[in-house]
Amino acid sequence: MSAMRVLIASTVDTPAPCRRPGAARLRQARIAAGFETAEQAAGACGWDAAAYAVHEAGAASFDWRRAKVYASAFRVRTEWLYAGAGPASDPGFAPVIGRVGADPSGALLFATGQSPGELAPLPPGATDRAVALRVAGESMRGLADDGALIYFEDQRTPPTPDMLGHVVVVETDGDEVLVKRLLRGSRPGLYDLESLDAPARSDVRLRWAAHITAIIPPFQARRILVSAA
Known part of the structure; x- marks a missing residue:
């Protein structure tokens, strides 16, 4: 019984992995740019597919330098992609x-x-x-x-x-x-x-x-x- 209580407590107290907020914007930008999958985008842009997939899945954060690379490829603003600041793209x-x-x-x-x-x-x-x-x-x-x-x-x-x-x-x-x-x-x-x-x-x-x-x-x-x- 004691072991069962410990197991339940452990399950309740351990938070689920948190998806980084920039991941959703990265996926949105990739789809808007015309790439159906993360693998397709990585291949077309010459990126490491596994590393990009981790960023889009939200398992790891991407820094400002990497955000600039992604933003340039997907034609969105770096500030929006990295921090959600302002519109996704500059107006014409x-x-x-x-x-x-x-x-x-x-x-x-x-x-x-x-x-x-x-x-x-x-x-x-x-x-x-x-x-x-x-x-x-x-x-x-x-x-x-x-x-x-x-x-x-x-x-x-x-x-x-x-x-x-x-x-x-x-x-x-x-x-x-x-x-x-x-x-x-x-x-x-x-x-x-x-x-x-x-x-x-x-x-x-x-x-x-x-x-x-x-x-x-x-x-x-x-x-x-x-x-x-």
Whole structure:
């Protein structure tokens, strides 16, 4: 009876092996990268299969250096893989292709350099055609203040009926890229462009128009912009 009590106590008091928390993220990353098994991943990446299997099973921890190796192979962030910090992967980025705003005379401008100097994270639902404009000045106060980011899809297609009545990004046949409310003109192919604080422009011929997909306020825009370099 005494031996039985000792056996029961030993069974109850001995904790089960603890699976390392990074193991689940490692398995998740491996599957997302397209490797069906741990052995397949190890073989493709030139790792010791037994050592990798131990890490993914959670029987042993992997250090920061090894986490960097795994993260690079599976295209995830090392911080996430090692410690669960932040998102699993970096967001895609959109180029900031120019500035839209007001010059000293009050006219809206669009300016762009030879190549994007800044990048901004893609907003939800964006595609690889997403681009952004940075607002300069107060010509769109209330819609997009000085320093805000305006995103749109750079598809270069003609205006569509669902754009009428909405603020969109347009390019005129005079090479101006503007942010305006799009209204129907006096005849097909012509449009009126309504501003927030300037006279409307009537019967303008447009090369293309694009829906605005996101507007990021100035404070947040300053935090998320990165140099294209």
